[in-house]
Amino acid sequence: MKMIVTRPQYDITTKYLSVWAGEVINFAKEKGIEVFDLIKEKANKNDFTGRIKKLKPDVIFLNGHGNDDCVTSHDEEKLVEAGDNHDILRGAITYALSCNSRKILGPKVAENNEATYIGYKDKFIFVADSNYSTRPQDDPRAKPFMEASNQVMISLLKGNKAGEASEKSKNKFKEHFMKLSSSQADPDSLQAAQCLWWNMRNQVCLGDLDAELK
Amino acid sequence: MVEYKNTKKILSDDEVRELVMARLSVLSKDTMISLGSEGSFTRDELIKSVENGDNIGEKLAEIQLEWLRSFKERVAV
DSSP states (O other): OEEEEEEOOSSHHHHHHHHHHHHHHHHHHHTTOEEEEEEGGGOSHHHHHHHHHHHOOSEEEEESOEETTEEEOTTSOEEEETTTTGGGGTTSEEEEESSSTTTTHHHHHHTSTTOEEEEESSOOEEEEEGGGTTOGGGOTTTHHHHHHHHHHHHHHHTTOOHHHHHHHHHHHHHHHHHHHTSTTOOHHHHHHHHHHHHHHHHEEEEEOTTOOOO | OOOOSSSSOOSOHHHHHHHHHHHHHTSOTTEEEEEGGGOEEEHHHHHHHHHHTOHHHHHHHHHHHHHHHHHHHGGGO
């Protein structure tokens, strides 16, 4: 089984996403999955397109900024764009940890019967602590967001169907939301709870919901 | 303009803005919020955005309203 991961890393947001995606990569490697990690400058359109055509991966994990019609690369070039190269995601399950791409790119990818696209219909938002910006993996404020998001990939790699993986991720968002919304919660926790709820509401699974990694 | 799902508008834009600023003002000063490609913002930057009514401020108001709506749905959670 093959997995391609893109991990641009050039600002605080992409650094957090990239570092936390490392947990998914480690988990995949433990499961014996071949991982092709396009990190930093390697997360560019040429390398990405070439790898996909050559390897025909079963699962694709896109991290980075996005827009209604695209997900971007390390230098903010459009990595995958609706109407341009969205077809390269055919035959795979894609999870885009990126803003807004469910609006145009996701449906375009999911037009194809052999594709599944999990993404967000609005901004993916997270709370962090500025004292941890050089070591995001230890940031306790970011942890609930990243854990809940990573649950999509962890569930897929465990053999769950795409629709189930998305549901498990939403349940994780909900679980953290409930914890942080308790009546004893501090203001930072309440703010985080709002953002967790937002992400949970905006995550969507399109296309073949029964697709699974075999 | 913040989008409301209810036809009857219970809170005015100004009231929502005040609510959001009140919430933000009690955050720790080292709290950051990442809003995708818009960037990552400190508490004070977020308050300024809400005051100015820019895109970031509007998005925070939207998140706040979505959260308020969640109370209705949480019965089913």
